[in-house]
Amino acid sequence: MSVGIRLDGVSYRYAGAAATSLRNVGLELEPGRVVGVVGANESGKSTLCLVVAGLAPAVIGGRLEGSVRIDGIETAAMRPHDLAQRCGLLSQNAATQLSGTTATVFEEVGFGPCNLGLPVADVVQRVWAALGAVGIESLAPRDPARLSGGQGQLVAIASILALRPRYLVLDEPTSELDPAGTKLVAEALARIARDTGAGILLVEHKTDVLAQIADEVVVLERGAVAFSGPAAAVLADPRLVELGVESPAAVRLERAVRTSGLEWSAALAKALS
Amino acid sequence: MSGFGPGVDRSAPAASAGAFADSRPPASDRSGVGSTGPGSAPAVPSIEFEAVSFAYPDGTRALSQIGLRIGSGESVAIVGQNGSGKSTLVRHLNGLLRPTTGRVLLDGNDVRPIHVARLASSVGLAFQNPDCQLFSGRVSTEVAFGPRNLGIHGGELEERVRAALEEVGLDAEASTNPYDLGYSRRKLLALASVLAMRTPILALDEPTTGQDARGVARVRDVVARAFGEGRTVIAISHDMRFVAESFRRVVVMREGCIVLDGAPDVVFGEAAWGELRASYLEPPLPSVAGARLGLGATVTEAAFVAALERRAGTISR
Ligand SMILES: Nc1ncnc2c1ncn2[C@@H]1O[C@H](COP(=O)(O)OP(=O)(O)OP(=O)(O)O)[C@@H](O)[C@H]1O
Numbered sequence: 001m002s003v004g005i006r007l008d009g010v011s012y013r014y015a016g017a018a019a020t021s022l023r024n025v026g027l028e029l030e031p032g033r034v035v036g037v038v039g040a041n042e043s044g045k046s047t048l049c050l051v052v053a054g055l056a057p058a059v060i061g062g063r064l065e066g067s068v069r070i071d072g073i074e075t076a077a078m079r080p081h082d083l084a085q086r087c088g089l090l091s092q093n094a095a096t097q098l099s100g101t102t103a104t105v106f107e108e109v110g111f112g113p114c115n116l117g118l119p120v121a122d123v124v125q126r127v128w129a130a131l132g133a134v135g136i137e138s139l140a141p142r143d144p145a146r147l148s149g150g151q152g153q154l155v156a157i158a159s160i161l162a163l164r165p166r167y168l169v170l171d172e173p174t175s176e177l178d179p180a181g182t183k184l185v186a187e188a189l190a191r192i193a194r195d196t197g198a199g200i201l202l203v204e205h206k207t208d209v210l211a212q213i214a215d216e217v218v219v220l221e222r223g224a225v226a227f228s229g230p231a232a233a234v235l236a237d238p239r240l241v242e243l244g245v246e247s248p249a250a251v252r253l254e255r256a257v258r259t260s261g262l263e264w265s266a267a268l269a270k271a272l273s
Numbered sequence: 274m275s276g277f278g279p280g281v282d283r284s285a286p287a288a289s290a291g292a293f294a295d296s297r298p299p300a301s302d303r304s305g306v307g308s309t310g311p312g313s314a315p316a317v318p319s320i321e322f323e324a325v326s327f328a329y330p331d332g333t334r335a336l337s338q339i340g341l342r343i344g345s346g347e348s349v350a351i352v353g354q355n356g357s358g359k360s361t362l363v364r365h366l367n368g369l370l371r372p373t374t375g376r377v378l379l380d381g382n383d384v385r386p387i388h389v390a391r392l393a394s395s396v397g398l399a400f401q402n403p404d405c406q407l408f409s410g411r412v413s414t415e416v417a418f419g420p421r422n423l424g425i426h427g428g429e430l431e432e433r434v435r436a437a438l439e440e441v442g443l444d445a446e447a448s449t450n451p452y453d454l455g456y457s458r459r460k461l462l463a464l465a466s467v468l469a470m471r472t473p474i475l476a477l478d479e480p481t482t483g484q485d486a487r488g489v490a491r492v493r494d495v496v497a498r499a500f501g502e503g504r505t506v507i508a509i510s511h512d513m514r515f516v517a518e519s520f521r522r523v524v525v526m527r528e529g530c531i532v533l534d535g536a537p538d539v540v541f542g543e544a545a546w547g548e549l550r551a552s553y554l555e556p557p558l559p560s561v562a563g564a565r566l567g568l569g570a571t572v573t574e575a576a577f578v579a580a581l582e583r584r585a586g587t588i589s590r
């Protein structure tokens with residue numbers, strides 16, 4: 001049996017939509033790898049997340065063509081419960097992800113593991129580990145519905161991490177985080193991939209985060225894969241600009257220097273590293 | 274649209290925040306703020322937080338002893354750690370929250386007795402989470418809601434809706450249901466709804482979140498335009514490049530307090546890095562690279578390249 005998530009020739013159209021949101025997408029996510037996804041707004045990143053996590057079409061309807069397999073099994077043939085356990089999805093608006101039934105952040109993060117039927121001691125251990133991974137132990141006693149935007153996003157990330165799925169699909173998980181929080185989450189994700197062998201699909205506008213932790217990057221354009229490859233090469237590719245994707249800060253700065261006609265030197269490269 | 278009231282020099286390069294504070298117009302003694310009769314450009318009130326502390330009903334202390342003055346027509350970015358009190362601060366501007374102690378003044382008048390609906394004609398606030406703001410089934414109705422509540426109707430209302438949607442690039446979506454828009458475009462819609470109110474003060478809570486490069490450029494244009502018209506623009510952001518490029522003044526918050534306040538060159542300059550990092554922030558890359566190369570405070574790409582060019586010129590001469 002092959003391991004990993006594999007998409008072959010995937011096209012998807014939302015229920016009632018006139019246009020196709022994904023067109024003939026192929027993608028591979030192996031255990032222990034971080035695959036970044038970039039693309040302009042409306043290029044299909046969030047739809048791709050829903051499809052990879054098996055929510056589209058199973059839960060939200062719509063029409064899917066092609067094959068989406070997790071560890072060799074078609075997601076269409078998997079029970080929702082098995083699927084959820086194997087693949088954790090963090091949607092773009094973290095605020096919508098709260099269970100709405102818990103009184104503290106601690107309970108909120110423990111909600112998923114409890115539903116997996118784990119012994120209490122395991123749940124407690126997982127919750128502290130997840131809170132620690134994103135640096136929010138101090139929020140444990142707080143009401144999850146009364147947090148700042150970024151704090152809420154960190155709680156949503158911790159909740160997914162506590163489930164310890166084999167695959168993580170994260171739709172802009174750092175969008176509301178401060179620079180230090182962004183770095184912390186990026187490091188936590190890299191560590192999880194390395195140490196636990198989880199495969200991570202990471203949608204990010206912050207290409208600096210992808211430069212830091214992604215193995216490969218896939219660029220979407222109007223629902224199709226424009227190009228993909230090793231992270232460093234894709235992130236330095238000048239085509240990103242036309243595709244509406246911000247290049248990492250160092251790439252931008254080097255480009256600005258070269259465009260101005262100044263000479264690019266080793267000293268400059270060092271200053272940017 | 275013609276300019277708003279007296280204000281700062283629109284053409285001057287970014288100077289120190291102190292200069293803006295000093296060039297502030299005198300507080301008027303109008304009893305209300307921001308009159309909005311059709312055609313009359315409302316004056317832009319100054320803002321003052323006077324020893325403002327705030328605790329949420331559950332006891333969480335979010336602001337402590339904030340003192341902050343924002344003159345008419347300034348452009349100010351507020352940055353800081355998650356949970357440092359940025360959103361809480363701006364929610365005081367339009368009366369969504371009232372200080373636990375201390376006062377918020379517009380043109381010298383305490384806003385406490387002013388009704389929220391009336392404050393809305395002075396301060397437009399775009400929420401961090403657009404879904405807290407959107408409720409209508411149609412994009413155009415959504416954008417019309419605010420100005421209609423200000424008493425705008427007919428052709429003027431239509432024109433405002435059209436212009437606001439055009440400014441954020443949603444002109445083709447006027448009859449779409451907001452919930453059929455992706456997150457990034459819902460965020461732009463929330464921005465358009467506030468723009469249509471044409472308030473003298475614009476407060477944007479993380480306007481670039483979820484935006485791609487073009488979306489960020491759009492927001493940058495919105496900010497530049499409002500500033501150019503003489504309005505006061507205040508934006509919260511975690512995007513230091515956007516902050517360094519688009520604002521004249523940067524306020525850094527940490528744990529409910531203001532810890533740095535100055536021009537981008539100062540706040541992102543090497544001398545402030547220790548304080549910045551203690552506030553969970555990072556200076557933008559051009560600033561770090563510029564310091565490493567001894568170029569001085571180069572907080573934007575343009576400033577970095579200009580400094581390099583100057584140095585190359587000196588050497589070859
Ligand atoms: N409704 C609420 N009830 C109680 N506490 C709250 C509420 N909203 C926010 N807080 C708390 O108030 C403090 C300041 O929060 P605020 O939302 O102002 O932060 P912020 O700087 O905007 O953060 P972010 O960058 O994450 O948006 C934090 O400790 C936060 O947890």
Ligand SMILES: [Mg+2]
Nearest residue numbers: 148149360401
């Ligand atoms: Mg906030």
